[in-house]
């Protein structure tokens with residue numbers, strides 16, 4: 420892989436953006452490599468959670484402006500730019516973004532494609548596309564609005580200003596903030612804990628939470644209830660509840 424590095428630690432996979440010369444700007448090769456790596460981990464029963472991270476300076480400073488600048492409308496349409504990212508959001512096991520440094524434009528949007536965003540205390544988030552004569556194109560107008568509400572999403576997208584980790588946590592974009600030096604270890608520890616649970620149940624839980632963005636409350640409740648009922652067809656429900664009653668650790672299935 421030319422633009423990312425991957426490794427595994429136990430049941431956790433780590434995808435690390437690795438274009439330091441461009442502050443991890445997301446070009447088409449990055450999208451393809453992240454999608455391919457994540458799909459591989461998603462198929463691997465030995466992996467239960469993926470951490471996506473960058474460097475101390477930048478998670479990712481946006482889509483690659485130098486690659487995009489000469490593109491024409493016909494190129495965008497023909498190649499359906501940014502559609503590759505749909506493969507990443509289709510990953511069924513949980514994903515955690517561990518953000519140190521800049522998460523701007525497409526970088527902020529990649530973080531929002533993940534299920535949980537954790538930030539180092541020096542992280543900066545923003546959607547500066549307006550300053551480049553465009554608007555967010557990898558989900559920023561939609562996911563940021565759902566996460567922080569319309570007024571704040573409008574303010575961030577229309578001004579292009581950056582917000583710090585504390586503000587991002589206050590506004591609901593970020594789940595938790597850690598000292599920058601501890602972020603990666605904390606993210607991996609959280610991922611390891613998630614990866615110890617029933618792999619099938621974490622997948623169904625992820626699908627159900629994301630359903631909340633798509634359907635009405637009553638439809639979402641019906642979907643949740645039906646999948647909850649379905650979980651009683653899994654050995655993991657029997658094992659998890661028996662382990663609680665017997666005061667021991669559960670042993671969930673991995674496949």
Ligand code: CO8
Nearest residue numbers: 440441442444480481482483484485523524525547555556
């Ligand atoms: N694309 C390409 N190269 C980049 C990017 C980027 N997004 N960000 C940084 N780089 C490059 C710089 O050009 C520089 O390269 P060089 O040394 O060759 O000049 C190198 O990375 C280091 O960057 P800086 O010297 O600028 O580092 P600083 O510490 O001075 O500044 C900043 C850091 C503030 C992050 C600054 O680099 C910056 O403002 N970057 C651009 C941020 C930005 O605007 N991102 C949004 C991009 S657009 C997008 O993501 C969504 C696209 C959706 C559009 C839809 C179209 C269809």
